[in-house]
Amino acid sequence: MPERNVTVTNELGVHARAAAAFAQLSSRFECEIFVSCRGMEVDGKSIMGVMMLTAPMGAELTIRTEGEDDHDAVEQLAALVENSFGE
Amino acid sequence: MTQLSVSQFFEDMREDLDFALVAGREGINGKIRESQFQKNGLALAGDLGPVHPGRMQVWGYTELSYLKKLDSTARSDAISAFFGLSPCAVLIVGVDTLPDGITTLADTAQVPLIMTKLPGREVLPQILTYLETRLAPRAHMHGVLVDLYGVGVLIQGKSGIGKSECALHLITRGHRLVADDVVDIHLHGQELVGQSTDLLKHHLEVRGLGILNIKDLFGVVAIRYEKNVEMIIELVPWTADQSFDRLGIDLESKEILGHPLPLVRIPVAPGRNVPTLIEVAARNRLLQRMGYFSAHEFSRNLSAQIALENSRQSVDAPGAEN
Structure with a gap:
């Protein structure tokens, strides 16, 4: 059950588009994906959930995956956050 | 470029406007290319430059009383010069007799002369509307056109995906069918107007039920x-890897006859009630028309919330500026 901490690097934080990018990428994996910030954990495949974290720049996200392709998922999602959600 | 034969124009308007074809039958297959018509007072007096042969030419009381004043040679010269431009047709309105010789000249020049006793103020607005519709840029689109709460929605998608079933479902919920399968769309000013073809009018084909008269x-x-x-x-x-719009912030569009229309892509899968989704898309469109974009509003609120968190964080952080 891989887990990874990443820091939000983009200026606007996890805003709507960023949350959409995260959920879209999550949806491509079979495994379950959870993401948490400041003690609140949500389903990484749910846009509304990810948006609810209201994570600003500098906030720490914890990505936790569970299932068949969980290693792949955690790597790619961490990379997405570190690359400022491709912005 | 769209065009219309004079014979079609004549047949379509004959009953309503009491048309009679009095001469120039040979030229009846000529084409009308422009929706405007022209009055020919000055052209008959010799100023032929501005005459567009592809437009319907209109003579009324003014033109005929001028022609009647001329002696027969001058009249025949004026008319011959005018017919020499091969106008597609001449429509004579509001009179019941013609000066001598006109019909012979029209026959020779093969210019159809259409006459009606009805006055120009009654005839001309009607032919203008008719010609504008018939000569407008037009396209046939594959899909179903439905009126949902006054929003005209064109439902498209590959054959067999369930467009007609959707339309039927929407009809049972009180919405209105405009056209199924082939939608005839023409440009009217800045608006795209869709209608059914005559044959398919009010019909819907649903697999398993056949052709239904709605x-x-x-x-x-x-x-x-x-x-x-x-x-x-x-x-x-529905495909697993295709990324569908999940926010609704970026509006897609698709052009019809050079006019962009908002496009919403809806994935179809078991358990998704597509007619409901379409209905809500139309409601959302109504909101957008009034300048309210739910997704934008939501996104703004979220960004404000994140900014708030951000300022809180910097206040809490040790060593933050005070």
């Missing part, structure tokens, strides 16, 4: 003759 089955309230097309909904098969 007007007979559901009554006149379930149909419409025409409707402005305001948005396109494309039904697409």
Whole structure:
């Protein structure tokens, strides 16, 4: 059950588009994906959930995956956050 | 470029406007190319430059009384010079007799002369509307056009994806069918107007039920003759990796006859009630028309919330500026 901490690097934080990018990428994996910030954990495949974290720049996200392709998922999602959600 | 034969024009308007073809039958297959018509007072007095042969030429009381004043040679010269430009047709309104010789000249020049006793003020607005519609840029689109809460929605998608079934479902919920399968769209000013072809009018083909007459089955309230097309909904098969719009912030559009229309792509899969989704898309479109974008509003609130968190964080952080 891989887990990874990443820091939000983009200026606007996890805003709507960023949350959409995260959920879209999550949806491509079979495994379950959870993401948490400041003690609140949500389903990484749910846009509304990810948006609810209201994570600003500098906030720490914890990505936790569970299932068949969980290693792949955690790597790619961490990379997405570190690359400022491709912005 | 769209064009219309004079014979078609004559047949379509003959009953309503009491048309008679008095001469120039040979030229009846000529083409009308422009929706405007021209009055020919000055042309008959010799100023032929501004005459567009592709427009319907109109003579009324003014033109005929001028021609009647001329002696027969001058009249025949004026008319011959005018017919020499090969105008597609001449429509004579508001009179019942013609000066001598005109019909012979028209026969020779093969210029159809259409006459009506009705006055120009009655005839001309009607032919203008008719010609504007007939000569407008036009396209046939594959899909179903439905009126949802006054929003004209063109439902498109591959054959067999369930467009007609969706339309039927929407009709049972009180919405109105405009056209199924082939939607005839023309440009009217800045609006795209969609209607059914004559043959398919009010009919819907549903696999398993066959061809249904919606007007007979559901009554006149379930149909419409025409409707402005305001948005396109494309039904697409659900695929795991295709990324569908999940926010609704970026509006897609698709052009019809050079005019962009908002496009909403809806993935079809078991358990998704597509008619409901289409209905809500139309409601959302109504909101957008009034300048309210739910997704934008939501996104703004979220960004404000994040900014708030951000300022809190910097206050809490040790060593932050005070």
